[in-house]
Amino acid sequence: MLWKRGGGVNSGDAALNGPRSRREFVCRRGDGFVTLSEVSMKNLFLCLALAAPVACLAAERVAPDRLTVPPPWRGVHLMAPDGRQLPLVQRAIREKLAPLGVNLIVLEVNYRFAWRSHPDLADGGAITWEQARAFAEVCREHRMRLVPLFNCLGHQSWAARTAPLLTRHPEFDETPRIPADNRGIYCRSWCPQHPVVNTVVFALMDELLEAFAADALHVGMDEVFLIGHEQCDRCRGQDPAKLFARAVNDYHRHLVGRRKVEMMLWGDRLLDDTVMNYGEWEASRNGTAGAVDLIPKDIIICDWHYEPRAEYPSVPFFQEKGFRVLPSSWRNRDAALALLDYARAQDRGKVVGHLGTTWSGADAIARALLGEGGEPPGQVRQIVAALEACLKRLAGD
Numbered sequence: 001m002l003w004k005r006g007g008g009v010n011s012g013d014a015a016l017n018g019p020r021s022r023r024e025f026v027c028r029r030g031d032g033f034v035t036l037s038e039v040s041m042k043n044l045f046l047c048l049a050l051a052a053p054v055a056c057l058a059a060e061r062v063a064p065d066r067l068t069v070p071p072p073w074r075g076v077h078l079m080a081p082d083g084r085q086l087p088l089v090q091r092a093i094r095e096k097l098a099p100l101g102v103n104l105i106v107l108e109v110n111y112r113f114a115w116r117s118h119p120d121l122a123d124g125g126a127i128t129w130e131q132a133r134a135f136a137e138v139c140r141e142h143r144m145r146l147v148p149l150f151n152c153l154g155h156q157s158w159a160a161r162t163a164p165l166l167t168r169h170p171e172f173d174e175t176p177r178i179p180a181d182n183r184g185i186y187c188r189s190w191c192p193q194h195p196v197v198n199t200v201v202f203a204l205m206d207e208l209l210e211a212f213a214a215d216a217l218h219v220g221m222d223e224v225f226l227i228g229h230e231q232c233d234r235c236r237g238q239d240p241a242k243l244f245a246r247a248v249n250d251y252h253r254h255l256v257g258r259r260k261v262e263m264m265l266w267g268d269r270l271l272d273d274t275v276m277n278y279g280e281w282e283a284s285r286n287g288t289a290g291a292v293d294l295i296p297k298d299i300i301i302c303d304w305h306y307e308p309r310a311e312y313p314s315v316p317f318f319q320e321k322g323f324r325v326l327p328s329s330w331r332n333r334d335a336a337l338a339l340l341d342y343a344r345a346q347d348r349g350k351v352v353g354h355l356g357t358t359w360s361g362a363d364a365i366a367r368a369l370l371g372e373g374g375e376p377p378g379q380v381r382q383i384v385a386a387l388e389a390c391l392k393r394l395a396g397d
């Protein structure tokens with residue numbers, strides 16, 4: 001059912017990325033890395049000429065204050081509101097979520113950010129760098145790990161509206177001949193094999209990490225249905241599992257390899273529905289599941305399931321594969337508690353906590369938590385009730 005949800009720096013920019021080894025410093029330009037020992041004198045001067053903006057960027061970093069919170073994580077996933085609504089959300093964090101023991105916020109930003117590298121990719125109500133810093137500061141004050149989420153590969157449209165990346169760069173579209181109103185599809189995807197797409201995507205990832213002073217990024221990648229599509233000259237006929245794994249590995253190489261942060265990922269495309277029997281949303285029927293054996297094991301899998309079940313076989317499955325698992329629930333209180341309890345009973349040392357998803361604007365969730373703004377809509381009421389029940393269960397009530 002459709003009721004769930006609803007690089008480097010630009011060519012004109014550069015960053016010294018710190019010591020990669022004892023003897024190398026990396027100068028990052030575009031999507032490539034070169035060590036100083038490899039660059040010509042000409043390029044060395046270019047690096048030096050670009051040092052001033054680099055120094056400015058570094059001065060704005062709050063990276064030294066990054067807060068790594070050890071598990072167990074008591075997490076809440078929030079959909080970024082209009083930036084002007086963030087103070088309301090921050091108040092809910094202080095007054096409600098902190099007392100409930102929350103120590104992880106996954107903030108789904110997507111394109112709702114005032115990108116400095118790509119201003120044309122900002123969605124309406126974009127969060128500014130200053131607002132992001134203020135939000136990060138509140139999370140840090142309350143010892144909450146803040147992980148921005150940027151939907152990669154899939155979810156590039158919602159209903160008739162296409163997100164800014166494919167609107168501005170239709171050449172990245174996996175299905176360029178699907179009508180602009182997205183009739184007949186769930187969500188658009190970008191092509192994981194387009195030679196330029198990652199240059200843009202990595203720059204966006206870098207900005208989110210910097211602005212939110214984050215030590216991890218959630219790359220989304222749930223419900224990717226359009227992959228290896230016949231409309232894509234690069235991907236037509238190729239194995240969806242390998243294509244999905246290629247994308248995961250590209251993002252991992254950038255985030256974990258270059259940026260030295262952790263990576264989170266929704267788990268559904270890694271589950272074979274013929275084995276799991278979760279259905280085509282919570283597991284894969286489109287050939288991507290084999291990717292589970294083709295990606296690094298240090299990725300944290302957010303294993304989302306929203307229906308009540310006697311067993312959630314993906315929880316032991318991901319652990320057996322070597323992954324850490326963050327079980328993720330939604331609005332059905334009984335289902336949320338069932339998943340939480342099952343995962344704790346099945347913990348083989350790799351269940352790192354629990355994540356309550358919300359899938360409503362964080363401003364609406366904040367008002368409901370605070371008991372302000374009148375009676376919340378029924379769904380928001382359910383979401384908050386399920387969330388509070390999980391947090392109390394985690395606190396030992």
Ligand SMILES: [Zn+2]
Pocket residue numbers: 174190191192193194228229232233234235236
């Ligand atoms: Zn493609």
